[in-house]
Amino acid sequence: xxxxxxxxxxxxxxxxxxxxxxxxxxxxxxxxxxxxxxxxxxxxxxxxxxxxxxxxxxxxxxxxxxxxxxxxxxxxxxxxxxxxxxxxxxxxxxxxxxxxxxxxxxxxxxxxxxxxxxxxxxxxxxxxxxxxxxxxxxxxxxxxxxxxxxxxxxxxxxxxxxxxxxxxxxxxxxxxxxxxxxxxxxxxxxxxxxxxxxxxxxxxxxxxxxxxxxxxxxxxxxxxxxxxxxxxxxxxxxxxxxxxxxxxxxxxxxxxxxxxxxxxxxxxxxxxxxxxxxxxxxxxxxxxxxxxxxxxxxxxxxxxxxxxxxxxxxxxxxxxxxxxxxxxxxxxxxxxxxxxxxxxxxxxxxxxxxxxxxxxxxxxxxxxxxxxxxxxxxxxxxxxxxxxxxxxxxxxxxxxxxxxxxxxxxxxxxxxxxxxxxxxxxxxxxxxxxxxxxxxxxxxxxxxxxxxxxxxxxxxxxxxxxxxxxxxxxxxxxxxxxxxxxxxxxxxxxxxxxxxxxxxxxxxxxxxxxxx
Numbered sequence: 001x002x003x004x005x006x007x008x009x010x011x012x013x014x015x016x017x018x019x020x021x022x023x024x025x026x027x028x029x030x031x032x033x034x035x036x037x038x039x040x041x042x043x044x045x046x047x048x049x050x051x052x053x054x055x056x057x058x059x060x061x062x063x064x065x066x067x068x069x070x071x072x073x074x075x076x077x078x079x080x081x082x083x084x085x086x087x088x089x090x091x092x093x094x095x096x097x098x099x100x101x102x103x104x105x106x107x108x109x110x111x112x113x114x115x116x117x118x119x120x121x122x123x124x125x126x127x128x129x130x131x132x133x134x135x136x137x138x139x140x141x142x143x144x145x146x147x148x149x150x151x152x153x154x155x156x157x158x159x160x161x162x163x164x165x166x167x168x169x170x171x172x173x174x175x176x177x178x179x180x181x182x183x184x185x186x187x188x189x190x191x192x193x194x195x196x197x198x199x200x201x202x203x204x205x206x207x208x209x210x211x212x213x214x215x216x217x218x219x220x221x222x223x224x225x226x227x228x229x230x231x232x233x234x235x236x237x238x239x240x241x242x243x244x245x246x247x248x249x250x251x252x253x254x255x256x257x258x259x260x261x262x263x264x265x266x267x268x269x270x271x272x273x274x275x276x277x278x279x280x281x282x283x284x285x286x287x288x289x290x291x292x293x294x295x296x297x298x299x300x301x302x303x304x305x306x307x308x309x310x311x312x313x314x315x316x317x318x319x320x321x322x323x324x325x326x327x328x329x330x331x332x333x334x335x336x337x338x339x340x341x342x343x344x345x346x347x348x349x350x351x352x353x354x355x356x357x358x359x360x361x362x363x364x365x366x367x368x369x370x371x372x373x374x375x376x377x378x379x380x381x382x383x384x385x386x387x388x389x390x391x392x393x394x395x396x397x398x399x400x401x402x403x404x405x406x407x408x409x410x411x412x413x414x415x416x417x418x419x420x421x422x423x424x425x426x427x428x429x430x431x432x433x434x435x436x437x438x439x440x441x442x443x444x445x446x447x448x449x450x451x452x453x454x455x456x457x458x459x460x461x462x463x464x465x466x467x468x469x470x471x472x473x474x475x476x477x478x479x480x481x482x483x484x485x486x487x488x489x490x491x492x493x494x495x496x497x498x499x500x501x502x503x504x505x506x507x508x509x510x511x512x513x514x515x516x
Contacts, residue, residue: 106136383479
């Protein structure tokens with residue numbers, strides 16, 4: 001199955017990329033393999049080509065581009081992006097894939113999806129594990145040298161301009177994965193679904209640990225313990241209890257699960273373990289286990305004077321992470337008979353889910369639902385105001401830190417200015433460093449205007465900012481939970497309104513005109 005992988009590099013020596021692709025390297029240390037005379041050994045077989053490098057090699061062409069646009073000068077700048085497309089080992093024997101054909105596909109892929117970038121495209125006939133999987137390396141300079149058309153994964157107009165840098169976002173990777181799948185489909189090559197995650201997400205570190213003989217990593221052990229608990233647990237509390245017996249605690253942050261073992265200081269997020277260990281998958285499995293415990297509900301939650309209450313029995317306790325909304329049947333009829341049939345089934349399932357959630361929330365009538373919704377809205381608004389307030393304090397602290405750093409940075413310039421005896425030389429020095437003097441003066445004015453008489457410590461300010469960021473994250477978690485609860489209650493109310501008043505139309509969205 002073809003896959004695509006991305007690596008960003010801050011290495012300013014572009015020649016190292018070409019050396020790695022053309023010379024043999026140790027699969028564990030990535031260090032070059034040397035012969036008895038200490039010389040590097042060429043790989044047995046590879047194909048390599050460059051794009052937009054004219055007559056220069058890749059490294060020189062990239063360095064000239066960096067000088068031209070005055071970028072990639074800092075140590076922390078991303079200098080290049082490395083994409084690896086790996087094909088299924090069976091493609092060679094079953095589908096006739098050759099190294100030359102893979103190189104051609106890689107060149108076409110690079111020209112189509114990374115236009116305007118200087119690139120190095122190299123194809124190897126085998127991987128580290130000697131499984132025979134042909135794979136293509138695409139290394140591009142992060143700076144674009146030509147204006148290009150707006151591609152589907154771009155989200156800013158400047159992404160098309162020469163002199164701007166390539167950004168590998170989650171949208172970029174998703175788009176490239178879909179294009180790899182499409183390429184394999186056209187070429188009749190083996191392919192898997194790259195867009196819907198992986199049940200077990202094996203990292204490079206885990207893979208190489210296995211290759212070194214460490215057959216069961218810490219993550220593998222954790223996966224087994226979680227799966228064992230999931231087979232028994234019929235509620236989330238029982239699931240947490242079973243894992244605690246193994247020394248594992250479960251935490252939730254921003255709607256995601258993470259798992260903390262006794263020997264770690266930081267939790268392992270479900271995203272790093274795989275899709276089988278996400279919040280949605282865990283609660284779904286617990287919901288299936290809970291089907292062995294049927295309960296019934298004979299409480300009339302629609303205790304209103306206008307409409308008699310429908311009685312729908314609840315057969316099982318089912319966990320819901322979200323609540324869908326009832327589809328308007330007039331809209332469904334405009335889409336055709338097939339959509340109408342689907343909408344009827346969807347609406348029955350949705351109202352059943354709504355009844356289950358109302359019962360689990362302890363809501364007995366419509367008035368209770370409205371009261372809880374109003375309360376949830378107030379809680380969400382309050383939590384959001386708290387997050388905004390902390391963000392304001394963080395911004396103020398960062399601005400103060402910036403002013404303090406400016407004063408510290410310009411101190412040596414002021415000292416040098418004071419040490420100059422000649423007035424004419426002082427004036428010349430001031431003219432040369434006028435911008436620094438103005439920034440220093442503005443920084444002192446800022447401290448004075450805010451009533452700060454004692455010069456703050458940059459170290460203490462950094463610590464305060466980090467503590468405030470932690471506080472902001474905690475408050476954001478509270479806001480996220482409150483917002484999620486409000487949305488769920490709002491969906492409940494909307495579903496009940498539509499179910500009791502099926503002829504009611506949704507109010508059109510208001511449009512506002514801003515006076516200029």
